[in-house]
Amino acid sequence: MKLLVFGCSGQVATELQHLRPEALFLGRQDADLSDPLACAAAIRVHAPQAVINAAAWTAVDRAEAEEAAATVVNGDAPAAMAAECADLGIPFIQISTDYVFGGNGEAPFAPDSPTCPLGAYGRSKLRGEEAVRMAGGIHAILRTSWVFSAHGNNFLKTMLRLGRERDSLTVVADQIGGPTPARAIANACLTIAEQLATAPGKSGTYHLSGAPDTSWADFAREIMAQAGLDCTIKDIPSSEYPTPAKRPLNSRLDCSGLAGFGLDRPDWKQAVHETLTELEAIR
Numbered sequence: 001m002k003l004l005v006f007g008c009s010g011q012v013a014t015e016l017q018h019l020r021p022e023a024l025f026l027g028r029q030d031a032d033l034s035d036p037l038a039c040a041a042a043i044r045v046h047a048p049q050a051v052i053n054a055a056a057w058t059a060v061d062r063a064e065a066e067e068a069a070a071t072v073v074n075g076d077a078p079a080a081m082a083a084e085c086a087d088l089g090i091p092f093i094q095i096s097t098d099y100v101f102g103g104n105g106e107a108p109f110a111p112d113s114p115t116c117p118l119g120a121y122g123r124s125k126l127r128g129e130e131a132v133r134m135a136g137g138i139h140a141i142l143r144t145s146w147v148f149s150a151h152g153n154n155f156l157k158t159m160l161r162l163g164r165e166r167d168s169l170t171v172v173a174d175q176i177g178g179p180t181p182a183r184a185i186a187n188a189c190l191t192i193a194e195q196l197a198t199a200p201g202k203s204g205t206y207h208l209s210g211a212p213d214t215s216w217a218d219f220a221r222e223i224m225a226q227a228g229l230d231c232t233i234k235d236i237p238s239s240e241y242p243t244p245a246k247r248p249l250n251s252r253l254d255c256s257g258l259a260g261f262g263l264d265r266p267d268w269k270q271a272v273h274e275t276l277t278e279l280e281a282i283r
Helices: 011-019 037-048 069-086 120-135 155-165 184-199 216-227 256-259 267-282
Strands: 005-006 022-025 050-053 092-097 141-144 168-172 204-208 232-238
Touching: 011 022, 011 184, 037 267, 050 069, 050 184, 069 092, 069 120, 069 141, 069 204, 092 184, 092 216, 120 141, 120 216, 141 184, 155 216, 155 267, 168 216, 184 204, 184 267, 204 256, 204 267, 216 232, 216 267
Parallel strands: 005 022, 005 050, 050 092, 092 141, 141 204, 168 232
Antiparallel strands: none
């Protein structure tokens, strides 16, 4: 399958390069998501058999002050990509987020649960989702959460850095979700794209997050324990860690739909071990 991927330096795009090095990866210099028409044009020029959008505006707090720009990248660009893929009759995979939900309750959100984003980032990603569906082509929207890897900026790497510098850290304990290894997301995108090519009826919205669900504080404790760092994690509520963008308290996702692709929720604790091993190898 001739695969085109938007993104080349993000966490998922980096893992896609490891898994499918022969694919065509377009960075910002090749197709800037702030120019949706250029993204559509790139698809026409390269004529792939499937497209994965692994690029996005991910600066959640900055989006609060720059919502219009975030919406172009997360909403209008995927809309243009999806429309072009629909015209070509090829699968389009859009990565989305738990931030499209309001985070109420304690039950996992299903793909068809009502959306209610709390901030600009979530609204921008929801706009992209809606546009992908409206394009009417072969597609999968893959919502995920709490992404980590050995690459880029993420919670795991931040905890490692701070854990080496400090004896204790305060970490939010009332936000619950599933830490998700970027490699598992990349693998899911490839599997879904390949199956959609022969089974377009599987088009739809799916969830992928690591298991078991946990809090940021317990995620941090596991990182410290596996890294052998003597850094105590102290629980705090979200109210004691204010941010420009409000985070959902409940980011649990119902991932049962993945079974239709032969996929399971990844074990995030095992993925932490693998990520620490990888980081040690590249030090």
